[in-house]
Amino acid sequence: MLSYILRRLVTGLVTLLGISVISFFIIQLVPGDPAQIQTSQIADAAVSERVYQQLRELYGLDKPIPVQYANWVGKLVVGDLGSSFHDGRRVSAKIGEALWPTLSVALLSFMLTLIISTPIGIYSALRQGGGFDRSVSTGLYMLYSVPNYVAGMLLILYLGVKWDLLPFRGMRSDGYDEMTTLGQMWDLAQHYVLITFCFTFGNLAYYSRFIRQNLLEVVRQDYIRTARAKGLGEQSVVLKHAFTNSLIPLISLIGLTFPFVLSGSVILEYMFNWPGLGRLYFESVLQRDYPTIMALNFITALLVLGITFIADLTYGLVDPRISYEK
Amino acid sequence: MTIEARNSPAPVRSYWGITWRRFRTHRLGMVGLCVVAVLFLVAFLSPILANEQPILCRFDGGFYYPAVVDLIHQVPGTSLIIKKQRPYRLATFDFKREFDPERGDWALWTPVRYGPREIAAEPLAGPSSRHWLGTDQSGRDVLSRMVHGTVVSMKVGFLSMGIAVILGLVLGCIAGYAGGAADLVISRFIEVVMCFPPFFLILAVLAWFPPSIENVMIVIGLTRWVGIARFARGEILRIRETDYALAARSLGVKPAQLVLRHLLPNALAPVLVSVTFGIAVSILIEAGLSWLGFGVQPPDASWGTILRSGYENLFTAGHMIPPACVAIFLAVLSFNLVGDTLRDVIDPRLQAERA
Numbered sequence: 001m002l003s004y005i006l007r008r009l010v011t012g013l014v015t016l017l018g019i020s021v022i023s024f025f026i027i028q029l030v031p032g033d034p035a036q037i038q039t040s041q042i043a044d045a046a047v048s049e050r051v052y053q054q055l056r057e058l059y060g061l062d063k064p065i066p067v068q069y070a071n072w073v074g075k076l077v078v079g080d081l082g083s084s085f086h087d088g089r090r091v092s093a094k095i096g097e098a099l100w101p102t103l104s105v106a107l108l109s110f111m112l113t114l115i116i117s118t119p120i121g122i123y124s125a126l127r128q129g130g131g132f133d134r135s136v137s138t139g140l141y142m143l144y145s146v147p148n149y150v151a152g153m154l155l156i157l158y159l160g161v162k163w164d165l166l167p168f169r170g171m172r173s174d175g176y177d178e179m180t181t182l183g184q185m186w187d188l189a190q191h192y193v194l195i196t197f198c199f200t201f202g203n204l205a206y207y208s209r210f211i212r213q214n215l216l217e218v219v220r221q222d223y224i225r226t227a228r229a230k231g232l233g234e235q236s237v238v239l240k241h242a243f244t245n246s247l248i249p250l251i252s253l254i255g256l257t258f259p260f261v262l263s264g265s266v267i268l269e270y271m272f273n274w275p276g277l278g279r280l281y282f283e284s285v286l287q288r289d290y291p292t293i294m295a296l297n298f299i300t301a302l303l304v305l306g307i308t309f310i311a312d313l314t315y316g317l318v319d320p321r322i323s324y325e326k
Numbered sequence: 327m328t329i330e331a332r333n334s335p336a337p338v339r340s341y342w343g344i345t346w347r348r349f350r351t352h353r354l355g356m357v358g359l360c361v362v363a364v365l366f367l368v369a370f371l372s373p374i375l376a377n378e379q380p381i382l383c384r385f386d387g388g389f390y391y392p393a394v395v396d397l398i399h400q401v402p403g404t405s406l407i408i409k410k411q412r413p414y415r416l417a418t419f420d421f422k423r424e425f426d427p428e429r430g431d432w433a434l435w436t437p438v439r440y441g442p443r444e445i446a447a448e449p450l451a452g453p454s455s456r457h458w459l460g461t462d463q464s465g466r467d468v469l470s471r472m473v474h475g476t477v478v479s480m481k482v483g484f485l486s487m488g489i490a491v492i493l494g495l496v497l498g499c500i501a502g503y504a505g506g507a508a509d510l511v512i513s514r515f516i517e518v519v520m521c522f523p524p525f526f527l528i529l530a531v532l533a534w535f536p537p538s539i540e541n542v543m544i545v546i547g548l549t550r551w552v553g554i555a556r557f558a559r560g561e562i563l564r565i566r567e568t569d570y571a572l573a574a575r576s577l578g579v580k581p582a583q584l585v586l587r588h589l590l591p592n593a594l595a596p597v598l599v600s601v602t603f604g605i606a607v608s609i610l611i612e613a614g615l616s617w618l619g620f621g622v623q624p625p626d627a628s629w630g631t632i633l634r635s636g637y638e639n640l641f642t643a644g645h646m647i648p649p650a651c652v653a654i655f656l657a658v659l660s661f662n663l664v665g666d667t668l669r670d671v672i673d674p675r676l677q678a679e680r681a
Contacts, residue, residue, distance in 0.1 A: 011514075018518045026531065145659035147610050149617065150651045153633055157644045266529065267614045271637070282618070285529050301521040 008312070012305050016298075023297045024069050027290055033061055034085040034288040059085055059290075072294065082291035086284070091295045094280065101171060102269070102276035108192065109199040110254065117204050121211025122243060128216065137212075140205035149267045152198045156271070159194065167191050170273045195272045199265070210253060214246035221245075252311045258303075345595070348671040355667025361660035368473060369480040373397040376470035378441030379414055379421055383433035390414060392421075393436055440467035442474035442627040450643040460645040462635045464625070471627035472649055478628040479657055482543050482612040483605040489547025490554055491601055497551070498558025499585050503566060512555070519552045528611065532620045539612075539628075542621045546608050553600055561593035595672040602665035606658045613654050629653050 035055035042048040056062045060071060075082055081091040120140075124133040160168040167173060171191050176184060218224065219242050227241045269278040277296065284292040339347070349355055373396030374381055381393045392414040399405045413419045425431055440446045440457070447457055449465040459468035501512040519527070527549050535541040565571055566589060574588045615621035616630025617637070624631060629650045636646035 015514065015517050015521065018514065019521050022518065142659070145662050146655055147613075147658060149614060150633075150654050153637060153647050154651050157636075157640065157647045161640050161644060267617060270618065282529065304521045 005313075008309055012309060015305060016301060019301045020073070020294070020298055021069065023294060024072065025065065027288075027293055028065050028068075034290065035059060035061060037288055038085075072291075076298070081295040084284075084289050084292050086287040086289045086292075091291045094292060095277070095295060095299070098275060098277045098280040101274055102278065105192065105196055105199055105274070105276070106258070108196050109203070110258075112196065112200045113203045113207050116200075117208035118211055120204075120208040122215060122238065124208065125212045125215040125219070126238065128212075133212075137205075137209065140208060143201050144205035146202070148198045148202055148265065149271060151201065152194070152268055152271050155194050155197065166193055168194050168272055171275065195268060195274055198268055198272075207250075207253075211246065211250065214249055215242055218242045218246045252314070255307045255311045258307065341595075345668075345671055349667060352667040352670065354663050355671075358660040358663025358667065361656055362664060365476055365657060365660070366480060369476040370400060371397065372473050372477050373400065374436050376438035376440065376442065376467070376473040377436045378439070378444040378446075380433035380435050383421070383431070385413070385421070385424070385431050385433075386429060438467065438470045438473060440470045442466065442471045443625045444470075450639055452643070452645050459649050460643070462632070462646060463639055463643070466625070466627075468632065468646055468649065471632055472629070472653060474627045475629040475632060475650075475653070478539055478616075478622055478626075479609045479612060479653075482539065482546065483609045483657075483661075486543040486546035486550065486608045486612075487601050487604045489544065490551040490604060491597070493547070494551035494554025495558050495590070495597070498555035499562055499590065501555070502559040502562030503581065503585050503589070509559075513559075516552045516555055519549070528615065529620065532615065537615075537620050537623055539622050539626070542612055542615055546611055550604055550608065553604070554597055557597055557600055558593055561596060562589050565589045565592050599665055599669045599672070602661055602668055606661035606665070609657050609661070610654070613650075 033056070035052050038055060039048045039052045042051060053062075060068055063071075072082070081095075083089065084091055084094055120136055124136060127133050156168045159165045167187075167190055171188065172184075173187050173191075176187060179187060215238075219238075224237060224242055227237045232241075266278040266282045268274070269276045270282055273279075280292065281296050283289075284296070349359075368375065374393045377393040377396060379392035379396070380390075382389070382391050384390075388411075390411050390413075392410055395408060395410045395414075398408055409415065413424075414421070421433075425433065438458075443466060445465045446467050447461050447465050449461060449463050451457060451461045451465075453460045457467050457469065459472065462468055462471065497512050497516075501509040528545050531545045531548070532541065535545065562585070571584070571588060574584055579588070612621055613628065613630035613633065616628045617634045619634070622628035622631055632646055633650040633654075636644060636650065639646070
């Protein structure tokens, strides 16, 4: 077990190193560095050139790329993500600010997905092939094929503009500060509705189908027959014996999808003017804000690797038949 | 299987023949396939469906067929052999203005009489009898742009997945068959690519290339091959241990031939499923990138850019949004249906359950 963990940690570290090297070089290869973008507005060529050189020096862009990379890693080791090239603020502060809007929508969407799809999945499994099962799964399948930004555009057009029911720009209305606490909460809640819906509806089909499939597999097991034979009620068999055992793959699925949800959706956040991580990334790419791009790439990769690792470990904890020894 | 069926000598069918017969029994899969075929036809026939120049016309005493030439030019390379007739070739020539019935001119127009870039009417006009889906911010016909946007979507879908398939199969086969160091390097590389959220990678790479449809295709292809490579690697690993692979090897078949003739054809079915889903995803990514301004550039038409014009003129011209949404939805849904059906059809485990 310990040797397995060690081996995984070492390969994980190598992968992480590979990811950071690749993204560092890709970013550097992009034509137009931040100093150039920031000095493009200066009319006087001589001044522009002087400022350009000073900025390059300030950002450390005048050094060879491997040296820059070594500097970046050196700072990273002591937990310093650097400062943004665009506005000079700490990258950690920028990410911290954008984290909550993305995280809150992601969590809300996950909770809603589970609350809605669990009963649907269970009920469909119990009435397999029945009218409910088929109509719901067809309906959810259609929903699943609606791309989330397409739904977002339609919702903005109809609910936001034509019928003017819900706000769709940003997290707060103008004049948010003058509202009462209750009013502020109501305003915030309204702004969450559309974007949360867009993040949620596509997952419903996937999750309810997943829950249904797992439950169907568990129901065939011998211990379920035993539970029935003991004379337990159907409800107790399904909810206590079958459903709890079908939860394990569900947990790993959540773990696997979560890092990507956390990185936010560039298009949706941009569409709803949502100040989250996806929009931050998009803006950083446009501004050639190297430290922010690197930090976001690195954090996402770290999350993906870490969560896959934890998921692999929990498999072993949950299922003793899985062995980590080679 | 009934006894009669087992006794009568069944005609020998190829694997793909059997697959196609099974596929035909799935109604939803066939519907999806039909929609895909229609989209493909619309894309290919777009020059004679929506064009500012007629299919056939008489002009100043001569006969011309400019839209048909446009159609032929859809096939790469033909523009070197067949050229548009004299006046229609010129950028300044406007047939609609020169058209003069009193001289005996007549024209067989395309169903939509406006080209995707032609400035035909007032900007941001709503749907009318002349412009069925209205016009965009420059006064271009939205229906014509939708038709020509189909070309972009189909091209991106198929060509980007073509790139992904070639890359994925080559690397997957090498990793699966050679094993050892090659497998280690390729698998690690796949893992690295998978750790990037796909959209992040595409954005990062696209900031590097100038935005154009060709670059979008290449970038999507370069980021989508990992799934195919993993599939191919797994399948090759499985198949190389089968008896027929062993038989071929003991007959002295060389590794390259063994992989290409014996292993790969048997690994293709699952790859095909993931390609079908991949096309849907590519279409989706292209529209999203074009929406963000990284894909197809105006004045060229794509479903994503039409959606973007609608978004920029939300309060004055929402009429551009629903058509683009419906088109993207239909394309994604139909490719998903085909992919799902294909997966059901070629998975022998599911066949046993259905029987």
